[in-house]
Amino acid sequence: MRVVDDILKLIGNTPMVRLKNIPKSTDASVYVKLEYLNPSGSLKDRIALEMIRTAEEEGKLKPGYTIIEASTGNTGIALSFVGSHLGYKVVIYMPEGMTQDRINIMKSYGAEVYLIKPEDLKSSEKSVAGAEIEIPTRMMCLERERSDPKVWWARQFKNPANTKAHIKTGKEILQQLDGEVDAFAASIGTGGTLLGISKALKDELPNIKIIGIEPASAKYSLVSGFKKVPGASEEVSGGIVAELIDSGLVDEFVSVTNDDAIDMTNRLLFEEGLFAGVSGGANVLVAYKLSKKLGKNKRIATVLPDSRDRYLTEMRYTT
Template sequence: MRIVESVLDLIGDTPMIRLQKITRPPDIADIFVKAEYMNPSGSVKDRIAVKMIREAEREGKLKPGYTIIEASTGNTGTALSFVGSYLGYRVAIYMPEGMTPERVRLMESYGAEVHQLKLDASSEDASVAGAEVEIGTRLRCLELERTQPQTWWARQFSNPANTRAQVRTGKEILRQMDGRVDTFVASIGVGGTLYGVAKALREELPGVKIIGLEPASARFPISEGHTRIPGFGDEVTGGIIEEMMESGIVDEVVKVTNEEAVAMSDRLVKEEGLFCGVSSGANVFHALKVAEELGEGKRVATVLPDSRDRYLSEKKYTT
């Protein structure tokens, strides 16, 4: 095992695992999962936190003494709490009320302030839903950005450094799979993972199929042409998702229900020993469908975005 001088050097270069049990029928394609929950703060968002912060520092938008702010239902808030506090910044995360207490404690453990806002837009399916639940907290960040000096809002939903960080994830996938990937599947939150990985894969593999997933409960489904939340301007919606869908890089967006996602995440833990969260279940649920369609000899890749530790007190995991 190598010795590193900074915990930030442990971000990325995550392992890739070929599923063994979930893909047991011999005539289906192989499924490869990239264990992003093994990043230091437990999710794929460590990659974007360090990239967004470093680029903002280089551009002079983030300076010593500043406060990093973000609207997040969990992982980006945790990742910014981790990287931001480690680099000496104050970090304040705005999240809708009703998220699991573990998420708040994770951020506070790293030293961040967590502000839980009472908002109308919260959703039962927050564990797999994306932007909809974040609009209210993004509006609060916008107000702070406009009124508080020495504040830097990371804006993960429209920050191009997010996508650039995930291009590296795609390059790692290509390297780990010796450039042989038939289909890549990933759930869409703010879109950075799917867009960044898709960009890297398409550059090397023009024929690779790119499939995005969204919660079946989404009120403004991307699969039905919604790339922004109606009634809000560019400053709090659109962003990466809009650019990604307009670019044509995504072949298909498919809906997955919360029940399907939770059931598959349970299987991933029990059968494969992979301690991952709900969106990992969604990703593998659909990857399995694709593997059955493609058949033997083909290769499907996906990511396990976060760790299950942040969902343990959710009711669906205690029954």
């Protein structure tokens, strides 16, 4: 058993479980990486640490600065944890309508949390047409960054350290499965998880099948290619997701409905004892369908990004 002298050393190196009840013995094996066992409860601890350390090394983040970010939950929680632990002030801008639990966790870690309505924006771009959920909060970060030199905006949606953190996750998967993986599937938010892990896996295994997953409700679906949010500037849109599409690393994009993701999230709990969040259910659903196609003696890997306790008041699959 590991003993460490700093909680940050427990980020990453998460364990893996081979599902024993959901796939049948004639199906491919499905391996899930328990990212909810990271210290603040999600895979975003990895990127919070990597983005902060990189910014410190590059001189963009210095003692006395405030870390800011736009987040619907997990990244805000992870930055609140890592940032506060390292002595920074942390401010998170969240879209209105997220659960109170997430806000309470960020505040427990010491962050300030502001709930943003598009109307709250001062800038001329406040009328972003059909903005995806995070655009107004990113606009808020941009305004704050421009007006205060002692602010560092983590910019998870386009920060290369996000992808870099997950190249390490991919290397862990390779090591845990002795370099034998036939397919990998993961849900896309910023795209950092899928891009980083795919880079690591395809580097070693050029024939591996990579599947990107998104909620069926996504307004700007990737299934038919990347589309810019109408009216949103480069400063607040695109980034890693656009890079992911251009990279050609993803063999297939599929969408999963909220209800189907929740059904599999429940099966993970009842049949496997895994207390995973809803995007984990979506990931396993896609891996499970593929396990039937690939059949025995093949191996599919995926991640359980966060824990079910983030969804107790509202089960929802939007990454």
